[in-house]
Amino acid sequence: MANNQLFRTCPNTGLLFHKPAETLMKLNAVVAVVILLIGGVLSLLVTLTRWQEFHLLPADKFYQALTAHGINMLIFWIIFFEMAILYFASSTLLKCRLATPRIAWLGFILMFIGAIVTNVAIMGGDSSVMMTSYVPMPANPKFYLGLILFAVGALLGCFVFLGTLVVAKAEGTYEGSIPLVTFGALTAAIIAIFTIASGAIILIPTFLWSIGYIGHIDALMYRVIWWAMGHSSQQINVSAHVAVWYAIAAIVFGARPMSERVSRGAFLLYILFLQLASAHHLLSDPGISSEWKIFNTSYAMYLAVLASMIHGLTVPGSIEVAQREKGFDKGLFEWIRKAPWGNPVFSGMFISLIGFGFIGGISGVVLGTEQINITMHNTIYVPGHFHATVVVGTTLAFMSLTYFLIPVLFKRELVMKGLAKWQPYLFGLGMSVFSIAMMGAGTMGVARRHWDMAFSGAVFGYDFPAVAYTLMAITGISGIVAIVGGAAYILITVLSILFGKKVAGTDEYSTGPNAPLQMAAAPAGHGNIGIGGFVAPGTFVFALVFLLLFVVYYAVNWKYLASIWPMG
Amino acid sequence: MSAIQPPSRRIWWNQPIDRVEGTWIVLALVWCLIMFAMMPYWHVAGKQNLSNEAYRISSADYAAKAQAVIDKYTVRNETDRNYPVVAPPAGSDIYLIGRLWEWWPIYELEKNQTYRLHLSSMDWNHGFSLQPLNINLQVVPGYDMVISITPDSSGEFTIVCNEYCGIGHHNMLGKIYVKD
């Protein structure tokens, strides 16, 4: 390709963009944002239906919209954006040309077609099966076909990422080892390959079943393999957004990892252990032994949880160290008080970190405890938990990265800076309240994926306590606050890209050769910062508060479990 | 100087661990081990556990077993759909059928007696969600899951379906009565 050797250097950050990689990053990010818009409109419809006072959609439309919301958000929005991150973390961060741009294009096109095919199937009305599409409930064959095409496309993207790492090594575009952020992205890509393989193993036979080539698919086997994909794909998200946290800490504060060994070791734990943890979706299923469940949720899952607890400390810890070295060294919390709370790149990332850990993390572990799961399985506690992880955690992290990418990648200045300042708070705090209220309603027994908690057309009746209705109303109100925040993000992003002032000096492409990426300077020791030999005492206090809450909440749930009927 | 540059030492796994990090890792690991230990501990000392008993079964065979219990122990019928209310003796095997879109039949149990509750679906996945206790179990077609339950509270309990099972999902309710 003629333009294959064209590079430009961002005048403000020094980051290097290879032209084909740049185009693909932009395309993937733009498509992601458009899908987020679709998923967002659907979230409004779904939220206003579950808020019993409004009860907006009729039942069939509700289940259809919920299927579309889940798939567009969890699969299409997130993965398109992750493709942009993979290309950024390989080509841009390693100052390397993108390996095989044609294959990357092919991957993008397949993903795009796949997303359209699945959405067309859902719009047809005969595929309201939810994103999990548990057999033997049938969907239109196009539904599975679209997902398969999308997965193949994403797989190609992962290979282009790996190929770029190989090229970078071979062509010596960097000194030493790959940066931590690229290492995190590599973790995500490796897990993605495993994930997509599991997806193929289950979705291809399901597709064949839907067109009549295969007579029977075992319902339990489907759940086991589906969750090998469904769960590990969440690990892709975690790895990706943790990499984004590290990147933002580096970009905004010049923070360096407290120790490379710990942070990288924690990423390795993800690869080694998270994928096995799919069992926690099957805790109350028949035919799966307790030993297997415990092995998978403890040995496997807790080592991954450990990894997240480590990242949860080292990211703010590295920010604290950087701030203290800059002179914000007073007391425990000056470093965080004096952080740039008006900069959405930072505030979004920090809310993402806190929300993911305190709300999503703690609830996830409790939910994933073999016996406690009995009191929560398939209640609305579950979407409460994962909106804290994948919306407050992943989505908000990606949003804050976008504010950095608009001037750097899209070469435009941000418009509506005042609104941008508030956006992470509206979205992050709205979603946090939303998640907590949903978890509360789930604790009262309200079901997920359920059109009518009043059961008005049923032969039997059941009245949930009034508190449950109030909690669903709070879910509705806070959901709308978050939707306003999401709309603000889309508005700012689209208007900036279309009408933002051009950043000067960003149009000069040349053909290299580029100077290789330098190793970081060796740390000179932290000097005399911190308290009592702890360089990041404030973060440590946060961590202890976190642990305390975790222990208390965990204990409360065992107590709650002990109050239900004896069974076994 | 940062996470977007190669580490200052190529051999990053030799870098020293910071004191804050080291302390936290130990604390976090201990906590993870405690959480790990809780699950086997509860199998021994706790009263609420998931069963490990399940069989593959065809829906026809399962329905036949359920019908046998219904025929033998039905004490009355309720609602205009004539749900049988079945009161089997303590200790018996009781079969609950999940199907589009009802839980069949109604069982009437005695407080503090143990029953072997069987759960299976005739068609798609369903979710057994017993309210207001909030006991939630997955019900999968082709599998008969057996759980010993000992109701230790009495009254009327509702089974909600909490696994999405199509357009009638939100109307799929059932009942269990527990007598003192």
Ligand code: HEM
């Ligand atoms: C402002 C933003 C959002 C709001 C207000 C919202 C609201 C909701 C509501 C009310 C439900 C239905 C819960 C139920 O009845 O079971 C739901 C489900 C879901 N949402 Fe969101 N959501 C938002 C954003 C997102 C995002 C960004 C993602 C993913 C990245 C996401 C992923 C999902 C998934 C996977 C489901 C479950 C679908 C299923 O059960 O199959 N949501 N959401």
Ligand SMILES: [Cu+2]
């Ligand atoms: Cu059902």
Ligand SMILES: [Cu+2]
């Ligand atoms: Cu259902």
